[in-house]
Structures are given as structure tokens and as C-alpha cells.
Ligand code: SF4
């Protein structure tokens with residue numbers, strides 16, 4: 001139920017969205033922190049399953065609640081969601097309960113047989129992650145073999161008659177030059193291209209400096225989106241680029257806690273999938289009376305829906321379109337939340353980054369303790385500091401029956 | 411164009427598409443089409459009442475009257491219905507027999 005509050009009637013949708021909705025319209029649900037890959041920029045620092053991950057019954061209860069709240073669809077991700085043994089069951093359970101599913105996958109389990117099953121199911125959308133239009137560029141950040149895995153999945157979907165799969169690309173310094181190639185690839189598979197922004201979230205914080213598009217590339221991206229924007233999906237990725245001139249298609253505001261949110265594998269509810277940090281934790285679906293309670297009544301979300309000041313951005317003539325950019329991008333680069341985005345197209349982010357700032361330490365990390373053969377070259381090149389004490393032990397992953405290592409999952 | 415106050419749609423029978431669910435929101439409602447997965451925002455309560463009750467009335471005009479929409483605004487509501495029809499949120503009722 002809506003809290004009875006003073007709320008202006010009419011106004012633009014963005015004005016209404018800022019005040020929050022009775023249920024999210026962009027809900028991401030990560031089913032597991034386990035993943036077969038170790039992408040250098042993983043937004044959720046995934047790798048290993050968390051022993052507290054929701055059981056099948058608990059997941060079904062979440063779906064029942066989403067149905068009651070009329071959350072019409074959910075973006076399922078991870079980790080790699082398809083490696084959960086009950087993934088296909090939960091998919092069917094959701095669809096049977098009027099909760100449509102779009103799931104993100106690296107393609108590892110999209111066999112010809114699964115592709116045929118997906119093609120026969122309504123209300124399921126599949127999104128394959130690909131961060132390079134060539135194996136070289138993709139595998140550098142996503143790990144060896146991951147390009148082939150993704151393309152095999154796309155081929156299987158196409159051959160099974162699955163229509164309009166999505167190819168989801170995180171735009172980086174390495175692949176901005178490949179936008180036309182990505183589009184051609186999508187066309188070849190009868191798929192829709194989805195471009196998203198690299199945020200310094202999760203392991204993305206470790207590689208953001210090296211990977212985030214350079215100022216000149218931001219303009220290339222903007223021009224490309226102006227030319228092709230109607231045919232590609234971008235979600236809320238690039239509204240900070242609106243300050244180059246025109247507004248871009250897509251959601252033009254930071255929807256964190258207002259229309260956007262994340263349920264993580266253990267049932268924690270965060271303001272946004274790019275904000276897995278205790279500062280943005282609103283509650284837990286198990287211990288705080290269910291998702292609806294957390295969404296509608298948590299202190300954090302109430303605060304995020306209250307009128308915000310533009311801070312240092314308020315005087316900017318682009319503020320109406322850009323609104324200071326992405327909360328997560330600012331937070332994880334140690335910039336003030338009411339100031340400019342680190343990628344502010346006026347260059348204010350760069351000067352802020354050059355100044356005094358403290359990058360917040362990661363508060364959640366499920367990265368694999370020891371590198372595997374799937375580790376991308378990028379990570380081996382970076383001298384990445386150990387994420388936590390247990391990662392320092394080369395035997396951490398091999399101790400049989402060792403109690404779950406504290407510090408990795410906590 | 412013809413006079414917007416006399417859009418021919420006013421005399422036609424329409425209905426909310428069976429694949430559409432409406433979720434009440436403080437500003438009106440959110441309409442979701444399970445078939446084409448389009449999400450639309452109905453930003454006025456009168457519009458929400460109108461699309462919900464279209465199917466109960468012989469034509470759009472009587473649905474507008476029942477929803478309490480003033481006559482001067484009929485043109486605006488008719489064009490809203492046309493744009494909703496573009497994504498199959500609402501549809502004419504006449505074809506059903508033929509289908
Ligand atoms: S924090 Fe960034 S990624 Fe999250 S909703 Fe806001 S703009 Fe989008």
C-alpha cells in the first residue's frame with residue numbers, strides 16, 4: 001500500500017519516479033554468486049557460491065511476493081544464474097506466476113536443447129554478455145574461451161528459433177571502437193544490442209581506471225547512440241552523456257531505490273545492482289518481513305526518495321538532463337554523492353578524481369580465492385591486492401571440509 | 411484532420427487488451443503487456459478508469475462520460491487511446507467475432 005504522503009499530481013514521469021513507486025520497475029535478482037568465469041570487471045565480485053544463498057522454497061516465496069506486488073518482470077543475473085541446479089525450475093515457476101524473466105548469462109548452459117526449451121516459452125528473454133566484438137577484446141576482460149561460449153549460445157538460440165535475444169555489452173576503452181561491429185553481430189544473430197556503462201562496482205573498481213572510456217570516447221559513444229539509439233537498449237546507462245546536447249532514449253535518472261533495486265543471492269536488498277555495499281543495503285527479504293516491506297518502508301529507500309539537492313551540480317546548466325549522473329559511480333570512486341559524476345562530460349569529474357578522495361573498501365566479495373584457468377589476462381597483468389586474508393593462502397580453495405572462510409563471504 | 415472532438419473512435423467499441431495488467435501507482439497506473447512486454451504509464455486516474463471500463467460500455471463516448479471526463483478533453487483522451495492502441499494496450503472490440 002502506498003504511504004499516504006504529499007505527492008504532486010501530474011508533472012513529468014521522471015518527477016514521479018524520483019518519489020518512488022509502489023513496486024520497482026527495474027528489479028534485478030541475482031540468484032547466485034557462483035560463476036564459471038572471473039570477469040575482470042564483475043559488478044558483483046562473483047565467483048563462489050555463498051552458503052547462505054536462498055533455497056528453492058525461499059526463491060519461490062520471493063516470486064509469490066513479486067506476483068502479489070505485480071512486479072511484471074525481473075532481470076535475473078548472478079554470478080552465472082544458470083549453474084544453479086534449480087534455475088530452470090525457478091524460471092518456469094516465475095513465468096507461471098505472471099513474473100516474466102529476462103536472464104543474463106555468459107552462455108555456458110545454453111545448449112541446443114535448452115535453446116529449444118527457451119524458444120518454446122513465452123515471457124522469457126535471454127541476454128548474453130559479450131564485452132568485445134572479437135575474441136581478443138572480449139577474452140581480455142572476460143577470460144579465455146568466453147567469446148566462443150557466448151557465440152555458441154547465440155547460435156544455438158538462433159537455430160532453435162528463439163527470437164530477439166539480447167547481446168549485452170559493457171562499454172570500455174577497449175571496445176568503443178567496435179560499436180558498429182557489435183551492431184553487425186547482433187543483426188547477424190537476429191538479436192538486439194544492449195549497451196551499458198562500466199561502473200566501478202565490485203571488481204569493476206579494480207579495473208575502472210584502466211577500462212573506463214576516455215573523454216574522447218565518451219563523445220564517440222554519445223554520437224553513436226544519437227545515430228542508433230532507437231535500435232539499441234541502454235537502460236539508465238548513459239543519461240550523464242545527455243549533457244553533450246540532447247537527451248538520449250532510455251531512463252534519464254538515477255533510479256536507485258526509487259524504481260531500481262537488487263535482491264542479492266542471500267536475499268539482501270540493495271538500492272541498485274551496482275551498489276552492493278553496506279551503505280546501500282536496505283534490508284533482507286528473510287529477516288525484514290519480505291521484499292514488499294523493505295521496498296516500501298526501509299529507511300534507506302525512504303531517504304533516497306526524498307528530494308535531493310544537486311550539490312555542486314545544481315548550478316550546472318545540464319543538471320536537468322544529467323542530474324549529476326550515477327550514484328554508484330560516484331560512491332565507488334570516492335566522490336561526494338551530491339557532486340558531479342566521475343565521467344561528467346564537462347570534465348568536472350576528472351578534476352574531482354584528481355583531488356583528495358578515499359575509495360571505499362569493498363564490503364562484499366565472492367571472488368574466487370585462487371585464480372583458475374578461466375582467469376582473464378587482464379587480471380593476471382594487474383597486480384591486484386589480495387581482496388581479503390583468505391585469498392592470500394594458495395590452498396584456500398583446496399582445504400577439504402574447511403569451514404566457510406570468513407572475510408570472503410561476510 | 412477531422413475535428414478531434416469528433417474522433418470516429420468515440421462511437422466505436424473498445425476494450426483493454428486481455429494481455430495487459432494494470433498496477434495502481436500514486437500517479438495513476440502502470441500498464442504492462444505480457445505479450446509484447448511493453449510498459450506504459452497512465453499518468454491520470456481518469457485515463458486508468460477509462461481503459462479499465464472500456465469493455466463495459468457500448469462505445470468510447472459512454473466510457474468517457476462514465477469516467478467523468480469533461481467533453482473538452484475528449485480529443486486528448488482519444489489520442490491517448492490511439493497511442494495505447496499502437497502497442498496493443500487497448501484494441502477495438504469489433505474484430506473479435508471475425509478473429
Ligand atoms: S546508482 Fe547508477 S547504476 Fe544504480 S540506478 Fe543510479 S544511475 Fe543507475
Ligand code: SF4
Pocket residue numbers: 240243312313316317318319322323324325339340341344345346347348
Ligand atoms: S556538472 Fe554535474 S550535472 Fe553538470 S554535466 Fe557534470 S555531472 Fe552533469
